[in-house]
Amino acid sequence: MCLAVPMKVLHVEEMTADVDIGGIKKRVRLDIIEPKPVTGDYVIVHAGFAIHIIDEKEAKITLGYLKEVLACGTETSQ
Amino acid sequence: MELKHLNEYRDRDICRKIVEKIRVAARKEIRLMEVCGTHTMSISRNGIQGLLPKTITLLSGPGCPVCVTAQGEIDGFIKLSKMEGVITTTFGDLLRVPASESSLERERAEGADVRIVYSAFDSLEIAENNPGNEVVFLGIGFETTAPTIAAAIIEAEKRGLKNFSVVSANKLVPPVLDVLMKDKRLKLHGLICPGHVSVIIGAQAYIPLAEKYHIPCVVAGFEPADILQAIHMLVNQIQKGESSVEIAYRRGVTFEGNNRAKDVMDKVFETCDADWRGIGLIPQSGLRLREQFLSFDAEKKFDLSIKETKEPDGCACGDILIGVKSPTECPLFGKTCTTTHPIGPCMVSTEGTCAAYYKYH
Numbered sequence: 279m280c281l282a283v284p285m286k287v288l289h290v291e292e293m294t295a296d297v298d299i300g301g302i303k304k305r306v307r308l309d310i311i312e313p314k315p316v317t318g319d320y321v322i323v324h325a326g327f328a329i330h331i332i333d334e335k336e337a338k339i340t341l342g343y344l345k346e347v348l349a350c351g352t353e354t355s356q
Numbered sequence: 357m358e359l360k361h362l363n364e365y366r367d368r369d370i371c372r373k374i375v376e377k378i379r380v381a382a383r384k385e386i387r388l389m390e391v392c393g394t395h396t397m398s399i400s401r402n403g404i405q406g407l408l409p410k411t412i413t414l415l416s417g418p419g420c421p422v423c424v425t426a427q428g429e430i431d432g433f434i435k436l437s438k439m440e441g442v443i444t445t446t447f448g449d450l451l452r453v454p455a456s457e458s459s460l461e462r463e464r465a466e467g468a469d470v471r472i473v474y475s476a477f478d479s480l481e482i483a484e485n486n487p488g489n490e491v492v493f494l495g496i497g498f499e500t501t502a503p504t505i506a507a508a509i510i511e512a513e514k515r516g517l518k519n520f521s522v523v524s525a526n527k528l529v530p531p532v533l534d535v536l537m538k539d540k541r542l543k544l545h546g547l548i549c550p551g552h553v554s555v556i557i558g559a560q561a562y563i564p565l566a567e568k569y570h571i572p573c574v575v576a577g578f579e580p581a582d583i584l585q586a587i588h589m590l591v592n593q594i595q596k597g598e599s600s601v602e603i604a605y606r607r608g609v610t611f612e613g614n615n616r617a618k619d620v621m622d623k624v625f626e627t628c629d630a631d632w633r634g635i636g637l638i639p640q641s642g643l644r645l646r647e648q649f650l651s652f653d654a655e656k657k658f659d660l661s662i663k664e665t666k667e668p669d670g671c672a673c674g675d676i677l678i679g680v681k682s683p684t685e686c687p688l689f690g691k692t693c694t695t696t697h698p699i700g701p702c703m704v705s706t707e708g709t710c711a712a713y714y715k716y717h
Contacts, residue, residue, distance in 0.1 A: 280394050280419070280500040280552040281707075284361040300357045307477055309507035312616035320361055322555060322608055325447075325497075326475025327504045329614060330555045332361055336606035341364055344581060347373045 282324035284332055287315045295328060297321065361607065365579030374584040375407045381591045386412045387543055388590055389679055391533065392550035393420030393707030394578055400712035402580040408587070415542070415679035416712075418532050418635065419550055421496045422449045422705035423677055426631040427667065429525050430455035432660040433494050436523070437468040439658060443486060445479035446494040448472040453704045456665050476508035476522070483512070483520035492654045495522045500552040502526040502643055503617035506624035509645070509652050521654035524644055527630055529553050530561050531641035537569040541680050546590035548583070549575040551605050556621075558613025562601045570599040577605035624649050633701060634667070634674025673700035676709050683713040690714060 285297035285304065293308050295315060307327045308314055315321050321328035390396055396416045399405060405414050418424050434455050437444040444460065451461045451472065464470040469489075473479050476493050483491035495505045505522060512520045529550060536542060549562055554575045562573040572593035576586035586604035593600065603609050621643075630642025645653045655662065667674060671693070672686035683689045683702070693699040695714050702708035 280392060280421075280498060280550060282500065282552045282555070284359075286360070300359055307475070307504075307507065309511070310503045310614065310617040310620050322552070324500050324552060325504045326477050327507065329500070329503075329552070329617060330608055332607050333610075334607075337361060340585075340606060344364075344367075344370045344374075344585075347377065348367075348370050 280324065282322045282329065284320045285323050287317055287319045287321055290314060290317060295321070297323060297328070362579060365577065365581040367581060371407070371580050371584055374581060374588055378412070378584065378588050378591055379409050381588065381595055382409050382411055383595060384411065386545050386591060386594055387415060388412065388546045388548055388587065389415045389417045389536070389542070389544050390548040390576075390583075391417040391419045391529065392553065393423070393705065393709075394552070395419070395548060395550065395576060395583065396709055396712050397707055398578050398580070398583060400716040403716070404580060404583055407584075412587070412591070415544070416676070416709040417536065417679055418632065418677045419498070419529070420702070420705050420707040420709070421498055421501070421527065422453060423673065423701040423708050424527060424632045424635070425450070425453070425496050425525055425701070426633045427455055427665045428631065428663045429523075431665060432655070432662040433460060433523065434458050434463055435660060436492055436654065436658055437463045437470050441489050442658075443469045443471060443482060443489045443491045444494065445471050445473045445482060445491060447496070449705045449707070450494060450496060452698065453701050454668070454699065476505045477511070480508045480512050480517065480520055483517050484515065487519060490519050490521070492658075493520075493522045494525070496525045498527055498529050498550070498553050499556045499621070502625060503556060503621040506620045509624050509649055510620065512652060513649070521652045521657050522645070523654045523660070524625065524642075526625070526643040527632065528627070528641050528643070529557070530565065531638050532632060532635065533562075533565055535635065535638055536678055537565065537571065539678065539680070542678070544571065545594050546572040546574070548586050548590065549573050551575060551577050551582075551608060554605075554609045554613070556614050556617045559601050559603050559609060559611045560613070566599050566601050572599045573601045575603045575605050575609050577608060634677045668699050671700040673702045673710075676702050683710040686710070
């Protein structure tokens with residue numbers, strides 16, 4: 279029920295945005311998000327509403343950490 | 357298919373490496389609860405319990421909104437759907453939940469106008485397109501969903517819609533966690549906190565809990581690497597005897613949360629006591645419409661007078677919802693209660709603990 283997925287913002291209007299996930303396009307509401315997203319942002323969408331703009335900087339940090347985890351200790355798994 | 361911000365966290369090799377780190381770190385018996393139903397589904401679908409060392413037990417919590425909706429409330433929904441001229445709109449999950457004598461699905465088969473919507477906003481548009489009918493949205497959900505319902509009510513007021521109303525059966529996560537922490541049977545060492553509830557309320561919402569009960573709280577995302585990373589952070593805290601609030605889903609969750617969504621929710625709703633299925637009445641754990649918005653309150657508009665009702669005989673959903681029993685300990689599980697013929701709500705909802713066990717174990 280709290281299912282929500284990241285979707286790419288294609289176009290923003292006053293209270294709505296057109297978003298895309300894997301080629302599927304949807305229109306979502308922007309009533310409960312501030313600041314508003316801009317084209318190219320990824321937003322987390324729940325029940326037809328954008329609820330958060332994905333923090334790309336934080337995503338990079340997490341992915342960097344995960345890659346580090348993958349790189350270190352390779353010898354222990356072989 | 358490229359799904360940015362999803363696929364990266366499904367990498368098998370990364371997951372395997374985090375599991376190794378967990379194995380090294382976990383030196384004692386650890387009991388963790390994943391609070392959110394979407395986490396329960398992801399854990400089952402990805403076989404995460406099976407990857408973990410035997411010393412770590414994952415328990416499922418009360419984080420499926422359909423499952424914790426009291427049967428009396430569902431009886432009220434059914435009463436509503438039978439009323440002349442009423443179009444009942446709901447998220448799909450609620451349709452099959454059996455109440456005392458019927459389900460919304462059965463009422464629909466017998467002619468009631470019950471429609472599945474993807475958003476509270478769809479319901480508002482149905483009201484606009486059907487001025488001769490009363491359109492009611494069945495508002496069930498946690499803090500993730502409540503602001504979307506509040507936004508729809510504000511918009512309905514703005515558009516002057518008189519034939520739109522909402523049953524507010526929304527519930528709040530921190531109060532139920534407080535109840536669980538007091539339950540001596542659970543003996544929890546850490547909480548995997550819900551990701552999308554926390555997008556709204558922020559990780560700060562768990563600080564009182566961590567301080568009061570000395571329990572580590574880590575907010576997790578929903579992909580396997582997200583969940584494993586959260587488990588690793590919890591294990592590290594537990595081994596060091598710490599109890600702080602951390603976020604393993606920083607691309608989605610901040611400490612502060614979504615203030616705009618919180619303001620919208622606060623404008624329309626105020627807290628009230630709420631009845632949780634299998635748990636009972638929890639003070640200040642529900643949301644009701646503020647006086648200014650009472651004309652959108654379906655419970656008052658249609659005099660639903662929701663009453664408490666008895667659970668089906670033998671059904672252990674109550675204990676399963678709080679992690680005291682696992683689905684296999686219910687005498688009905690897999691016998692008379694299956695996903696095709698569910699008896700309790702935990703088997704109906706796609707996020708229910710029993711449905712997840714039945715499908716993947």
